[in-house]
Amino acid sequence: MTRRRTVVLGAAGVVVAGGAGLATAGLGGDGGPAAARSGLPPATAPIEKTTLVETQQVDGTLGYGTARTAAGAGRGTLTWLAGAGSVISRGRPVYRVDNKPVPLLYGSLPLYRTLSTGTKGPDVYQFERNLQALGYTGFTVDKTYGSATADAVERWQEDLGVTETGTVAPGSAMIASGEIRVAERKANVGDRMGGPLLTYTGTTRVVSVDLDVEYQRLARKGATVEIGLPDGGSTKGTITSVGKVAKEGQGDDQPTTVAVTIAVRGQRSLGTYDKAPVDVDLTANRHPDVLAVPIGALLAKGDGGYAVQVVQNGAVRTVPVETGVFTEGKVEISGPGLTEGMNVGVPA
Numbered sequence: 001m002t003r004r005r006t007v008v009l010g011a012a013g014v015v016v017a018g019g020a021g022l023a024t025a026g027l028g029g030d031g032g033p034a035a036a037r038s039g040l041p042p043a044t045a046p047i048e049k050t051t052l053v054e055t056q057q058v059d060g061t062l063g064y065g066t067a068r069t070a071a072g073a074g075r076g077t078l079t080w081l082a083g084a085g086s087v088i089s090r091g092r093p094v095y096r097v098d099n100k101p102v103p104l105l106y107g108s109l110p111l112y113r114t115l116s117t118g119t120k121g122p123d124v125y126q127f128e129r130n131l132q133a134l135g136y137t138g139f140t141v142d143k144t145y146g147s148a149t150a151d152a153v154e155r156w157q158e159d160l161g162v163t164e165t166g167t168v169a170p171g172s173a174m175i176a177s178g179e180i181r182v183a184e185r186k187a188n189v190g191d192r193m194g195g196p197l198l199t200y201t202g203t204t205r206v207v208s209v210d211l212d213v214e215y216q217r218l219a220r221k222g223a224t225v226e227i228g229l230p231d232g233g234s235t236k237g238t239i240t241s242v243g244k245v246a247k248e249g250q251g252d253d254q255p256t257t258v259a260v261t262i263a264v265r266g267q268r269s270l271g272t273y274d275k276a277p278v279d280v281d282l283t284a285n286r287h288p289d290v291l292a293v294p295i296g297a298l299l300a301k302g303d304g305g306y307a308v309q310v311v312q313n314g315a316v317r318t319v320p321v322e323t324g325v326f327t328e329g330k331v332e333i334s335g336p337g338l339t340e341g342m343n344v345g346v347p348a
Contacts, residue, residue: 041345074171
């Protein structure tokens with residue numbers, strides 16, 4: 001897939017490129033009045049009043065996001081394990097130990113202790129919410145594991161086909177933030193418990209970007225981005241997270257980066273793509289109602305500033321300018337007497 005680049009330049013980056021390009025075009029090397037009066041430029045372009053959008057195109061990967069590892073707790077032998085690509089929802093088994101199912105429950109706290117009558121805490125509340133969501137009733141969803149909760153647990157265990165203890169031990173369920181998709185098996189049937197079993201992701205595809213810290217200011221949580229797909233189509237996305245810890249690059253050709261995650265609005269538009277390269281257009285700032293000219297219209301002055309050549313009535317005059325944003329081949333300018341519709345000199 002051909003990748004296009006929209007370069008966001010700073011003023012310092014145009015001195016050589018802009019000056020050298022204009023000099024070879026015969027527009028004058030120093031931008032002084034004498035050079036301006038030496039003749040008309042080879043071509044002209046109008047000064048426009050427009051909105052310039054500061055953007056940068058970066059590489060991303062379309063997939064299911066960062067994979068996490070699930071490890072088996074407790075003792076026993078692995079007798080079944082969900083395969084790669086399997087989608088597992090709450091209450092469904094992720095794997096079996098000694099032929100007993102270990103179901104998926106939703107939450108943020110791991111099942112780190114045995115829950116039994118009298119146990120209190122946020123992990124109890126999390127478990128009871130799952131039990132209720134699975135259709136079991138007769139108890140109050142709170143932070144206390146009461147006898148009514150134990151009764152409901154026994155009914156749940158009976159339905160699972162496991163020993164009806166009325167307690168919930170570590171290793172009897174797997175906790176994840178929501179529905180999961182198995183990415184890769186890390187164990188085989190017959191292995192003893194205690195090590196990694198599988199890696200998993202969420203079930204919604206996202207775009208992951210290792211963003212050069214140079215462009216970190218362009219990535220704002222909640223911002224809308226344009227995503228270029230491998231088939232040439234495009235879709236919209238929203239930045240959901242921007243990493244706060246930079247990852248140092250290895251070598252000169254690998255910059256220091258931060259991780260950026262982008263939610264994709266139209267999942268259907270993504271087809272069957274997984275781990276596919278995409279283009280991401282980041283937008284940082286909009287500059288409305290500014291005067292703009294092609295970047296090639298800039299003259300590099302000897303004092304380090306810039307000027308443009310205004311062409312009016314067959315005469316040329318050099319006007320010093322202040323530059324703003326550089327993007328999409330144009331540059332924002334301001335200067336004495338400059339107005340929309342004036343013509344400025346550009347290379348042919």
